[in-house]
Amino acid sequence: MNRQDKIKKLIDLREEAKLGGGKKKIEGQHAKGKLTARERIEILLDEGSFEEYDMFVTHRCRDFGLEKKKILGDGVITGHGTIDGRVVYVYSQDFTVLGGSLSETFAGKICKIMDQAMKVGAPVIGINDSGGARIQEGVQSLAGYADIFQRNILASGVIPQISAIFGPCAGGAVYSPALTDVIIMSEKTSYMFVTGPKVTKKVTGETISTEDLGGADIHSSKSGVAHFRADDEEEGLLIIRKLLEYLPQNNLEDPPVTECTDPIDRREDALNEIIPELSNQSYDVKDIIYTIVDNQEFLELHRHYAKNIVVGFAKFNGMPVGIVANQPNYLAGVLDIAASIKAARFVRFCDAFNVPLVTLVDVPGFLPGSSQEYGGIIVHGAKLLFAYGEATVPKVTVTLRKSYGGAHDVMSCKQLRGDINYAWPSAEIAVMGPQGAVEIIEGKKIAEIEDDEERQKFIKQKEDEYVDKFANPYEAARYGFIDDVIEPRNSRFRIVRALQTLMTKKDTNPPKKHSNIPL
Ligand code: HXC
16 A cells, blocks of 8 residues: 555545445434434534544444444544633544444543543533444443443543433433533433433333423423523523633633723612512512623523523623522512522632622521421532632622522522622522511510400501611621622622622632532
8 A cells, every 4th residue: 555545534534434324314314304413523623623532443342243333433523622712622423323322442542532631721611422332242332331430520620511301311311411500402402310200101101202302492491400401402502602701611720801891880770679679579580680690681590490590601891700599570589499509609610610609688587398308408408609709710709689588698698608798789698588577586575465456556567666777788788798889880899899899809718628618
């Protein structure tokens, strides 16, 4: 073979590898409304930036006739590229090759890029579309999954790990995405479950479709497994690109600060009017978020899940922050199990990657009732408390209205190392709301008053006294628990300045192997 033939052979092999399972399988993939593994990488990365590894890897299985079925690359495309000029590592499972099933060599390719991403300190993005463990390889495949899981665990909190689910992801295979920071699922074409509909039917008698058991709708609204539900794969891939704008490359770096085109001293008079006169009336906290952040840009995670709390990324003066906000227009913004878990995970995600936290508080308390108590609201609420108390990133809190009881403490209060705690004049910081408080502390006297009118008058008078004393920010401010009461319309500027001041903040936790957060 002369030099030219050798080069031609390389080009031919590359062409062969690029075809994966072949034209027919690619057509099949498109017919299902799915992109191929390579098309996904093209959309995800900056044009021309992808460098592929291990294109010529093939499996080593000699059973069930698989020795005659070797496809270059073995069903997963791996390598690195850039997103907005920043390095990322990526793997993309190729369903056209043996259903994207995972073999020993397939897992080895993924582990290789994960190891390198850890050395370089760059995010890993995994695109999942696979029939799971390659059945012909048996235990080797299981070992391959465990090799990936172990790397997911060690990389957690060191480099951002993002999973896209664009096809099947079933059985133990779900646990790699579950160990990563963010999961994005595509509408209609993806599903995730530990046990599929057939086994579910056999074991429990329940008849359920794939979509209803583990589709994107279910996981983005009911289980909370998925952080994003994308209309299609392209949208899912663009969400990943957007997400990385708010994250550093690794835990030793700060998130990237960009130029801000939105005036930092922009006053918003409408904010002075946004809190309803009556404290039992609701409003949409997202209106406040969009008004105060740069250019009205807010990337919300878990948008359809536990809607009584809102979490997501935004920027103030070009600085990425994580926003956590109670949502008064859904369950009155109460904290329940799902909301506590959702917010706790987000707070830890931000803290792990040095993203400052801005918390907007309007919380009437924890949701009462046996279903919450039996479900363990005690430990789940403690997760959020723990997450805030453990976080060492800059923490700016603005109490908009209610901040009652245990929920007041949980929502980034001063004593949980809140750095700057502001309140709006509409804030009510107390053990509980006026009605509940008066019922308890004046209960006996109220019962003794026989005349209806007299009783109502007495209750009103006591409630007013309570409101004067506690349902305002000044009692907390008197103790220094609130650093300043601010005019709502100045919120953007005050938050920007707080964050700027805190940029050089240093705080640590005592040395330990790891904490024992109430899981
Ligand atoms: C080997 C597989 C495979 C697998 C699919 N294929 N899954 N090969 N191992 N796990 C092959 C098929 O034989 C077929 O090969 C090609 O991929 C496409 O599969 P189809 O069935 O034709 O595609 P489709 O109709 O779209 O169905 C997709 C599917 C189905 C729903 C994923 O293939 C399926 O149910 N596969 C098995 C899923 C499974 O039970 N996996 C094990 C889960 S347990 P040809 O040559 O015909 O094109 C697990 C444990 C992980 O993963 C443990 C980690 C700890």
